[in-house]
Amino acid sequence: MTFEKMIQAMTPDVYASLKRAVELGKWPNGQTLSQEQRETSMRAVIAYEAANLPEEQRSGYIDRTKKDGSQHGKNPLEPQVLKILNEH
Template sequence: MNLYDVVDTMSMEMYERLKHAAETGKWPEGTPVDQAQRDSAMQLSMAYQARHLNSDDIFTIGGDGEIVNKSKAELKRQFKQAARENNNPQHEDIARFTDL
């Protein structure tokens, strides 16, 4: 059985557990992960992302298995588009205090 055979049968819950183990070095219940397990969890979670997730993260693995990086300009366009779709005008400031 190869890597993608395993990934094709993985559930989203299993992906989340593996991703957590790869990121933190522990299983969600707190049990430590050894280095071999962490490496395998990283490979499986990256393969799952490539196969099943349409991620809009700045760094991810594309469907072809290649690393996808988004430029600052691409991210700005993406955020502006999302703001337009949500009818949220973008503001530079977080809050204004006029009664000071």
Template sequence: MNFEDAAKQLDPELYERFKKALELGKWPDGRTLTKEQKEICLQTVIVYEDAHDIPEKDRVGYVDTTKK
């Protein structure tokens, strides 16, 4: 199984943990994410969101450009 296949099959709870870790910059136990961990989490979340048709406004990194 390759990275993309694994990311697509990620458990929804783990997806939420990755999102929260990216948001806070740390794991639930308080350890700071390394640069490599941030990159892997972000790549995983992007692939998961695309595979599961998460609405654009709910995706990581979404910026509403219609508001001024």
């Protein structure tokens, strides 16, 4: 099974269990996750969230909205325009 197919087949219960394991650093039975298991589980959690949850419910989401509805700062994913000035 490929990683993508595993994410598509993942149930909400499996997602919740993986997310909890990453948060605590151990499996439900108390066994510690190895670094590789933690990284793979984190990738699976992020991929599941991207495919199944709205942005504001995903891990690491930062609400940049002020009380007046405007945004704090710039969106880091927006491209920035650079101006190059030549002084001769």
